[in-house]
Amino acid sequence: MGMTIAIDGPAASGKGTVSRAIAAHYGFAHLDTGLLYRAVGRRLLDGQDPVEAARTLDAGELDEDALRTPDVAQAASKVAAIPEVRQALLDFQRAFAARAGGAVLDGRDIGTVICPEAEVKLFVTASAEIRAKRRHAELVDKGMDIDFATVLADVEQRDARDMTRADAPLRPADDAVLIDTSVMSIAQAVAAARAEVDARSGG
């Protein structure tokens, strides 16, 4: 079965956690597309041209730990507004989605642009305060010395940039199912996502 599941949403909404759990449960491959933009953002911080970086990106650069920092996140959001960067990353994402055996892709434009034909589309969201709280706890856990206000400002700034860019802005696809994780546990959010997948694949 070659089902494609598109999971979009703003920064720190829980979409990554839900995506990993769904992929593991159904035995599907998972691509965190934010890592592609983060890898290009990393290269921008290193002084490279972002379009060139996107065109020459190597899967070996997608090192989660190194790319999960606030400065890389901001750089990712900036390069993500460049149409040539998005275009350069398109084929890789579409090829991943088309692989046999099923795929889960999470990002900002999966249901709207990358995989408009996806069998299941979810839009995972939560209030900015709650998302910033989760991201802050994550960063502190990693040993980073950063205050909550900085994380909240970072999340709000990225949301605004990601939602207002002209090319593939962050928005739910018309046929996406909304999952607001503000008052949900991880288990509840995953259960809601699984219910959607089961409904689409069983019926």
Ligand code: DC
């Ligand atoms: O999901 P994330 O926080 O790792 O994403 C980092 C940035 O990359 C995000 O602020 C916007 C951009 N992005 C995008 O424009 N489109 C995607 N499909 C995924 C991420």
